[in-house]
Amino acid sequence: MNLREDKHWSYGAQTILFAARGQQPFLAYAPVQSDKTKESLDELNKEFRGIVNDRPPTAAELQRAQHSMTLKLPGSRETIDEVGSSILEQVQFGLPDDYYATFSRKVRSLDVPAVTDAAKSTIRPDNLVWVVVGDRAKIEAGIRQLGLGEVKFLDANGNPI
Numbered sequence: 001m002n003l004r005e006d007k008h009w010s011y012g013a014q015t016i017l018f019a020a021r022g023q024q025p026f027l028a029y030a031p032v033q034s035d036k037t038k039e040s041l042d043e044l045n046k047e048f049r050g051i052v053n054d055r056p057p058t059a060a061e062l063q064r065a066q067h068s069m070t071l072k073l074p075g076s077r078e079t080i081d082e083v084g085s086s087i088l089e090q091v092q093f094g095l096p097d098d099y100y101a102t103f104s105r106k107v108r109s110l111d112v113p114a115v116t117d118a119a120k121s122t123i124r125p126d127n128l129v130w131v132v133v134g135d136r137a138k139i140e141a142g143i144r145q146l147g148l149g150e151v152k153f154l155d156a157n158g159n160p161i
Contacts, residue, residue, distance in 0.1 A: 002043055009036040017122065019093065026122060034134055038142030041130065045148065048125040056116040065115075070104040 003010040013030035028048075032040040051057065057065075077083050077100075090099055130148050132139065144151055153161040 002047060003030055003032065003040055007036070007039075007043065009033050009040050019089065021093070024122075034138050037132065037134055037139040038146060041132070041143065041146055041148065045125065045146070048123050048128065051116075052120045052123050052125065057112060057119070059112055062110065062112055062115055066107050066110065069107050073100070073104060 003013040010030045010032045013032075014028075016027045016029070018025045018027070028044055030040060030044065077086060086100060089095065090097075096102075128148075130143075132143060136153065140151070155161055
C-alpha cells in the first residue's frame with residue numbers, strides 16, 4: 001500500500017505466499033518507475049523489517065486483508081476447473097472436508113497478535129533474495145548503495161553475466 005497509495009511509485013505492489021509443502025516461496029512484486037527503484041527497494045526493506053520488529057500490522061490492515069481473502073471466496077469456485085482445483089488443494093495439503101466451509105470464519109477470527117507471530121515466523125528480512133529487473137545503467141548504483149547484499153547480474157535466460 002505504501003508504494004502505491006502513499007508514494008504513487010507503483011500500481012500493482014503485492015506479496016504472495018505460495019501454497020506448498022515444506023518451504024513456501026514468499027514473493028513481493030512491485031513494478032515501479034525506474035527512477036524510483038532504489039527508493040522502492042528501500043521502502044520494501046523497511047516494511048519487511050518493520051512488520052517483524054517495531055511496526056506490526058494495524059487492525060485496519062488486518063481487516064482489509066480479511067475482507068480481501070473472504071469476500072472473493074464465492075467467486076473463486078464458479079467453474080468446474082476452479083472447483084476441481086479446490087478439491088485438489090484439499091487432497092494435496094490434507095485439508096479437512098470442511099476447510100472451505102469454515103475458511104471465512106477462521107480468517108475473520110484472526111487477530112493482530114496472531115498475524116504478527118505468523119509474519120515473524122515467515123518473513124526473514126536478512127535472508128531475502130532481491131531480484132530486480134531494469135535498465136542496469138540507470139539503477140545499479142542506487143541498488144548497490146542500499147547494501148542489501150551481493151549484486152549479481154543475469155541475462156534474459158538466467159545465466160550469469
